[in-house]
Amino acid sequence: xxxxxxxxxxxxxxxxxxxxxxxxxxxxxxxxxxxxxxxxxxxxxxxxxxxxxxxxxxxxxxxxxxxxxxxxxxxxxxxxxxxxxxxxxxxxxxxxxxxxxxxxxxxxxxxxxxxxxxxxxxxxxxxxxxxxxxxxxxxxxxxxxxxxxxxxxxxxxxxxxxxxxxxxxxx
Numbered sequence: 607x608x609x610x611x612x613x614x615x616x617x618x619x620x621x622x623x624x625x626x627x628x629x630x631x632x633x634x635x636x637x638x639x640x641x642x643x644x645x646x647x648x649x650x651x652x653x654x655x656x657x658x659x660x661x662x663x664x665x666x667x668x669x670x671x672x673x674x675x676x677x678x679x680x681x682x683x684x685x686x687x688x689x690x691x692x693x694x695x696x697x698x699x700x701x702x703x704x705x706x707x708x709x710x711x712x713x714x715x716x717x718x719x720x721x722x723x724x725x726x727x728x729x730x731x732x733x734x735x736x737x738x739x740x741x742x743x744x745x746x747x748x749x750x751x752x753x754x755x756x757x758x759x760x761x762x763x764x765x766x767x768x769x770x771x772x773x774x775x776x777x
Contacts, residue, residue, distance in 0.1 A: 635756025
Protein backbone atom coordinates (compact mmCIF):
# COMPACT_ATOMS: atom_id res chain seq x y z
CA UNK A 607 0.00 0.00 0.00
CA UNK A 608 1.20 3.51 -0.85
CA UNK A 609 2.18 5.80 1.94
CA UNK A 610 -0.57 8.45 2.19
CA UNK A 611 0.26 11.95 3.37
CA UNK A 612 -1.95 14.95 3.85
CA UNK A 613 0.28 17.75 5.04
CA UNK A 614 -0.96 21.22 5.76
CA UNK A 615 -0.22 23.93 3.21
CA UNK A 616 1.09 27.21 4.53
CA UNK A 617 -1.24 29.66 2.80
CA UNK A 618 1.16 32.51 3.56
CA UNK A 619 3.60 30.95 1.07
CA UNK A 620 1.10 30.89 -1.80
CA UNK A 621 1.71 33.33 -4.68
CA UNK A 622 0.01 36.65 -4.04
CA UNK A 623 -1.96 37.88 -7.05
CA UNK A 624 -2.36 41.23 -5.33
CA UNK A 625 1.36 41.87 -5.93
CA UNK A 626 0.90 41.60 -9.70
CA UNK A 627 1.17 44.86 -11.59
CA UNK A 628 -1.92 45.11 -13.77
CA UNK A 629 -1.81 46.81 -17.15
CA UNK A 630 -4.36 49.55 -17.64
CA UNK A 631 -6.75 49.73 -20.56
CA UNK A 632 -5.89 52.12 -23.39
CA UNK A 633 -6.98 55.74 -22.82
CA UNK A 634 -8.86 55.68 -26.12
CA UNK A 635 -11.16 53.06 -24.61
CA UNK A 636 -12.42 55.79 -22.26
CA UNK A 637 -13.57 57.68 -25.37
CA UNK A 638 -15.34 54.55 -26.63
CA UNK A 639 -17.17 54.20 -23.31
CA UNK A 640 -18.15 57.88 -23.27
CA UNK A 641 -19.46 57.81 -26.84
CA UNK A 642 -21.44 54.59 -26.25
CA UNK A 643 -23.02 55.87 -23.03
CA UNK A 644 -23.48 59.32 -24.55
CA UNK A 645 -25.47 57.87 -27.45
CA UNK A 646 -27.69 55.94 -25.05
CA UNK A 647 -28.25 58.99 -22.87
CA UNK A 648 -28.90 61.13 -25.95
CA UNK A 649 -31.66 58.76 -27.06
CA UNK A 650 -33.12 58.82 -23.53
CA UNK A 651 -32.91 62.64 -23.48
CA UNK A 652 -34.70 62.88 -26.83
CA UNK A 653 -37.39 60.54 -25.51
CA UNK A 654 -37.83 62.67 -22.40
CA UNK A 655 -37.95 65.82 -24.53
CA UNK A 656 -40.62 64.37 -26.83
CA UNK A 657 -42.64 63.09 -23.85
CA UNK A 658 -42.52 66.44 -22.05
CA UNK A 659 -43.55 68.22 -25.24
CA UNK A 660 -46.44 65.90 -26.07
CA UNK A 661 -47.88 65.19 -22.62
CA UNK A 662 -49.41 68.33 -21.16
CA UNK A 663 -50.31 66.67 -17.84
CA UNK A 664 -46.68 66.46 -16.75
CA UNK A 665 -45.93 70.14 -17.35
CA UNK A 666 -45.59 70.84 -13.62
CA UNK A 667 -42.93 68.16 -13.10
CA UNK A 668 -40.85 68.78 -16.24
CA UNK A 669 -38.06 70.63 -14.34
CA UNK A 670 -37.79 67.67 -11.94
CA UNK A 671 -37.66 65.22 -14.83
CA UNK A 672 -34.80 67.15 -16.45
CA UNK A 673 -33.02 67.55 -13.10
CA UNK A 674 -33.30 63.78 -12.61
CA UNK A 675 -31.96 63.21 -16.11
CA UNK A 676 -28.90 65.40 -15.48
CA UNK A 677 -28.28 63.67 -12.15
CA UNK A 678 -28.43 60.37 -14.05
CA UNK A 679 -25.88 61.69 -16.56
CA UNK A 680 -23.49 62.74 -13.77
CA UNK A 681 -23.86 59.46 -11.86
CA UNK A 682 -23.34 57.50 -15.08
CA UNK A 683 -20.15 59.45 -15.80
CA UNK A 684 -18.78 58.88 -12.28
CA UNK A 685 -19.56 55.15 -12.29
CA UNK A 686 -18.11 54.75 -15.77
CA UNK A 687 -14.91 56.56 -14.76
CA UNK A 688 -14.42 54.51 -11.60
CA UNK A 689 -15.08 51.26 -13.48
CA UNK A 690 -12.63 52.27 -16.22
CA UNK A 691 -9.86 53.09 -13.74
CA UNK A 692 -10.28 49.83 -11.82
CA UNK A 693 -10.03 47.56 -14.86
CA UNK A 694 -6.71 45.94 -15.55
CA UNK A 695 -5.15 42.75 -16.84
CA UNK A 696 -1.97 40.74 -16.47
CA UNK A 697 -0.47 37.70 -18.10
CA UNK A 698 1.81 35.53 -16.01
CA UNK A 699 3.74 32.39 -16.82
CA UNK A 700 0.87 30.05 -15.90
CA UNK A 701 -2.29 32.17 -15.86
CA UNK A 702 -4.15 35.26 -16.97
CA UNK A 703 -5.67 37.78 -14.55
CA UNK A 704 -8.39 40.37 -15.07
CA UNK A 705 -9.50 42.91 -12.47
CA UNK A 706 -12.69 44.95 -12.55
CA UNK A 707 -15.46 46.23 -10.34
CA UNK A 708 -16.91 49.45 -9.06
CA UNK A 709 -17.50 49.13 -5.34
CA UNK A 710 -15.94 45.71 -4.84
CA UNK A 711 -12.91 44.74 -6.89
CA UNK A 712 -13.17 41.36 -8.60
CA UNK A 713 -10.08 39.54 -9.83
CA UNK A 714 -10.56 36.59 -12.16
CA UNK A 715 -7.62 34.23 -12.57
CA UNK A 716 -7.65 31.54 -15.24
CA UNK A 717 -4.80 29.05 -15.61
CA UNK A 718 -3.80 28.47 -19.22
CA UNK A 719 -4.47 24.73 -18.87
CA UNK A 720 -8.19 25.56 -18.41
CA UNK A 721 -8.44 27.76 -21.53
CA UNK A 722 -10.32 26.21 -24.44
CA UNK A 723 -10.60 29.08 -26.89
CA UNK A 724 -9.48 32.69 -27.42
CA UNK A 725 -11.35 35.21 -29.55
CA UNK A 726 -10.61 38.73 -30.72
CA UNK A 727 -13.49 41.17 -31.30
CA UNK A 728 -13.69 44.72 -32.57
CA UNK A 729 -16.80 46.86 -32.28
CA UNK A 730 -17.42 49.57 -34.85
CA UNK A 731 -16.32 52.32 -32.47
CA UNK A 732 -13.39 50.36 -31.07
CA UNK A 733 -12.21 49.65 -34.61
CA UNK A 734 -12.21 53.40 -35.30
CA UNK A 735 -9.85 53.91 -32.35
CA UNK A 736 -7.73 50.85 -33.25
CA UNK A 737 -8.86 48.84 -30.23
CA UNK A 738 -10.01 45.26 -29.75
CA UNK A 739 -11.39 42.99 -27.05
CA UNK A 740 -9.77 39.67 -26.14
CA UNK A 741 -12.19 37.00 -24.92
CA UNK A 742 -10.91 33.94 -23.11
CA UNK A 743 -13.16 30.89 -22.85
CA UNK A 744 -12.88 27.87 -20.57
CA UNK A 745 -14.77 24.61 -20.84
CA UNK A 746 -18.41 24.37 -19.85
CA UNK A 747 -19.83 27.69 -20.91
CA UNK A 748 -21.09 29.51 -23.97
CA UNK A 749 -19.92 32.91 -22.79
CA UNK A 750 -16.37 34.04 -22.20
CA UNK A 751 -14.88 33.80 -18.74
CA UNK A 752 -12.71 36.87 -19.23
CA UNK A 753 -13.31 39.79 -21.58
CA UNK A 754 -10.45 42.26 -21.75
CA UNK A 755 -11.62 45.33 -23.70
CA UNK A 756 -9.73 48.43 -24.70
CA UNK A 757 -6.47 46.89 -25.93
CA UNK A 758 -4.62 48.17 -29.00
CA UNK A 759 -5.42 45.78 -31.83
CA UNK A 760 -1.79 44.78 -32.46
CA UNK A 761 -1.26 44.10 -28.76
CA UNK A 762 -4.53 42.14 -28.61
CA UNK A 763 -3.36 39.95 -31.49
CA UNK A 764 -0.08 39.27 -29.67
CA UNK A 765 -2.02 38.38 -26.53
CA UNK A 766 -4.19 35.99 -28.53
CA UNK A 767 -1.10 34.33 -29.98
CA UNK A 768 0.47 34.08 -26.52
CA UNK A 769 -2.58 32.38 -25.04
CA UNK A 770 -2.99 30.08 -28.06
CA UNK A 771 0.67 29.11 -27.69
CA UNK A 772 0.13 28.35 -23.99
CA UNK A 773 -2.86 26.18 -24.93
CA UNK A 774 -0.73 24.26 -27.45
CA UNK A 775 1.98 23.69 -24.83
CA UNK A 776 -0.60 22.12 -22.53
CA UNK A 777 -1.59 19.52 -25.13
